[in-house]
Amino acid sequence: MVRPQKSRLVKIDPQISYFKPRGVPMLDLAQAQLTVDELEALRLADFLAMSHEEAGKQMGVSRATFGRIVEQARKTVADALIHGKAISVGGGNYKRVGAATNRIFLCDHCGWRWEEPPGTGRPQKCPSCECQELHRKGEKG
Numbered sequence: 001m002v003r004p005q006k007s008r009l010v011k012i013d014p015q016i017s018y019f020k021p022r023g024v025p026m027l028d029l030a031q032a033q034l035t036v037d038e039l040e041a042l043r044l045a046d047f048l049a050m051s052h053e054e055a056g057k058q059m060g061v062s063r064a065t066f067g068r069i070v071e072q073a074r075k076t077v078a079d080a081l082i083h084g085k086a087i088s089v090g091g092g093n094y095k096r097v098g099a100a101t102n103r104i105f106l107c108d109h110c111g112w113r114w115e116e117p118p119g120t121g122r123p124q125k126c127p128s129c130e131c132q133e134l135h136r137k138g139e140k141g
Helices: 036-047 052-059 063-083
Strands: 008-010 031-034 086-089 094-096 103-107 113-116 134-136
Touching: 008 036, 008 052, 031 063, 036 052, 036 063, 036 094, 052 063, 063 086
Parallel strands: 008 094, 031 086
Antiparallel strands: 103 113, 103 134
């Protein structure tokens, strides 16, 4: 009998569910599926440069399991890049932990969306267009 898979702990909350090659309609593209826990593994190992041991602890899995997750994630991304596939992000066996503490701001002028860490005060202007008309997500319609 197969042992049930543990839910992997992830902090990432993907805001984008698809990446695709530019100029090719989605209908003409094959898709590669990247799970949320695989995306988290890429974030920890490649973006934050954590060791497999440390990243495995953060995701609540062993070092070896983390290694398999990140290996599969890299294979999926490489397949999509080499073969011109769209990458669909979603699914997987995971549990969200440690909800994002960053505050999200939106520019009323250009619509730019960005995050600011807590304790840094309210931004004075939009980093994209330098407009001073901005609001925190949830403050305004």
